[in-house]
Amino acid sequence: MIKSLSVENFIIVENLNLEFENGLQVLTGETGAGKSIIVGAINIILGSDIHPGMLLDDSSPAKLEAVFDIDNENKKLTKLFNNYDIDISEGEAFFAKEIATNLRSKSFINGRRVSKDIIKEFRALLIDFHSQRDQQKLFDTDFQLEVLDIYGKLTNIREQFTSKYKETESKIKKLKKLQNTESELAEKIKLYQYQIDEIKKIDPAIGEDSKLQVELNLLTNAEDILNIATRLEQEIYEKENSVYDAISSYISQLAKFKNDNKNIDEAVNFLQDASANLDNSINSIREVQNIIEVDSSRLEYIQSRLTLLNNLSVKYKQNIEGILEYRNSIQQQIDSYSSGKEEISDLNDEIVVDLEYINKLSEELSAKRKKAAANFEKEIIINIKKLAIPDAEIEFKISDIKNSIGASERLSALNETGKDAVDIFFSANKGVKLQPFRIAASGGELSRFLLAIKKILSDRLDRRTIIFDEIDSGIGGKTSELLAEFIHDIGKYHQVLCISHLPQIASYSDRHFSIEKISGSKSSEVKVKILDGNERKVEIARMLSGSDTELALQHAAELINKK
Structure with missing residues (x-):
């Protein structure tokens, strides 16, 4: 609730x-006195x-x-404060607005600057303005469904459904x-x-082609290598006066003088080393x-193997390392496909x-809505008749939704509020066919209908401040007293x-x-004054007759005592 309001310039x-309390706070005064300025400031x-x-x-x-x-106890409100990390440990929140001389403004909550959008989120949970714009909500079938669920105390099961639906x-x-x-x-897996x-x-190995190429070079030159090897061995060991024999002879001859x-x-x-190196x-x-x-068949194998590896590299346009990386990549996709x-x-x-569950x-939610609707209709009619619509008739028409926009085919018979579409049908006069509320209700009827709903739901809604700005326009007589009772009950x-x-x-x-x-003069x-006792009686007398005559004061006292 609003504890206090301060307004400057x-x-x-x-x-x-101003300081406010719980319950019904009434602001009265002559037309143009500034009553609406207070609501305007809020x-x-x-x-x-x-x-x-x-x-x-x-x-x-x-x-x-x-x-x-x-x-x-208002969980939605406390959650919103927590979402924006605003401390409410003291149980209070300070909402402020500064309007500069150029009409640019800044909004604050507990001294912290916040955006206009954030302020509006809090507005919806703190204040309920009963205004013409508010009345237009009655044309909204989603709002009609919401008030039905609140009346039937179906909010928990609805939230349970919505959560599972989402x-x-x-x-x-x-x-x-x-x-x-x-x-x-699936189209790629066969290829992969x-x-x-x-x-x-083919089972290629990294570096295999390089090793095979070296071996291929060796085997390709095998005949030349064998000829060279034969001649070399002959020169070193076998022929008369071979290199080996000559070195051995010179070693023996020089050994006599080495000391x-x-x-x-x-x-x-050195000669001994040379002899050993020749052996090696x-x-x-x-x-x-x-x-x-x-x-002897190794050459054929190597040539065939290198051809396979080369063809593989050409086909995949990568070396062996790249081919193996590609293989691992597509294997992962195959594994992913399977999983x-x-x-x-x-x-x-x-x-x-x-x-199956939702x-x-x-079905359970729909059945409870239909049962609640029957009782809600009766309560609304009883209350709205007290507000000078004696022949009012109302019906909550509950039907299956045709198709939920944006939902999948498997959820086409549902939306996040259930299977029901609700439309309130209304008639204010005997013999007049019930029609959708948006067609049948006048502005005055809308206002009274909404007031009746707020009265009925007042014990079921989260506590907030409800503001009525001249709701009594066009109302008088016995209806005035019933309207006063309604507002007092809220x-x-x-x-x-x-x-x-x-x-x-x-x-x-x-x-x-x-x-x-x-x-x-300028x-x-x-x-603004808080009225008590006789001052209050005088003000009510003024409202009754325009003056504080003895008869008006007596009538005012009767009204006060009747409460």
Whole structure:
């Protein structure tokens, strides 16, 4: 509820501070006294548009602030504060608006600047303005369904349904995406599997082609290498006066003198090393000879293998390392395809179970709505007849939705509120056919109908401040007293701010504010006073007859006492 309101330099208000309480707060005063300025200030604080003429003094900014008492039981409201990390541990929230001289404005919550959109989110949960625009909501079939669910205390089951519906809808979207991916992959999988089998059959290894090329070069020159090896061995070992024999002879001859001279000693050692190196050279050449002579078919194999590897590289336009990477990549896609098919199957099974559940829940919700609608109709008729529509008839027509826009085919008979479409049919006169509310109801009937709904639902709604701005327009006589009772009954559950010209409504107030405009030679000033006791009686007498005559005061006292 609103605990206090402060207004500075706004329209004709220089400085104003008000404190409010629970229950019905009535604001009265002569026409043009400034009553609507108070409601206007609250509207501006909570996001309404700024217009020229809102500054009393164009050279100074306007400052508006409303302090709200926050009900921790209102889960939606506390969640919204938490979402924006706004501290309400003290149980209060300060909403402020500053309007600069250029009419640009800033909004604040607890001193922190916030956007207009955020302010409007809070507005919907803090304040209920009963206005012409508010009445238009009655034409909205979604709103009609919402009030029916609130009346039937079906909010929990509806939220349960909505949550499961959205979860199922999300699963269906995921399933479609998986199926599309699976369909696209299915066309490629056969090719991928063929390619993997082809690569697997050849089974290339990284670096294999380089090694084979080296071996191929060796085997291609085998005849020349064998001839060289034969001649080399002959020259070193076999022919008369061979290299080996000559070195051995010189080693023996010089060995006699190696102790006589250091250089001779070194020469002998070098010759011995040369002899050993000749042995090693011949051994290495013999190894090559063995390779060439043992596997005469090796050349054919290597040539064939290199042809396979080369053809594979040409086909895939990559070297062996790239081909193996490509193979791993398409193998992953094949594995993904297989696991995707399993996921599709599992997800489809889940959706079947979910659909069975939400269809059952929608039937349960629909049955409860129809039962609640019958009782709601009776209560609305009883209450609206008290508001001078004696022949009113009403019917909640509940039908299956035709098709939920944007939902999948598997959810086409549902939307996130269930299976029901609701349309209120209304007639204000005997013998007149019931028609949709948007066709049949006048502005005055809309206002009274909405008031009746608010009264009926007042104990079922989250606590908030309800503002009635001259709801009593065009109402008089016995209806005035019944209207006052209605508003007072709503005030038992919610804080109500009501601007009124009706003494009957004023007599039911829990707190009565008198608004007076005092005109000076250069400017006007708005004064607000809380009325108690005799002052209140005098104001109600003025509202009754325009003066505080003894008869008017007596009548005022009777109205106050009747409450």
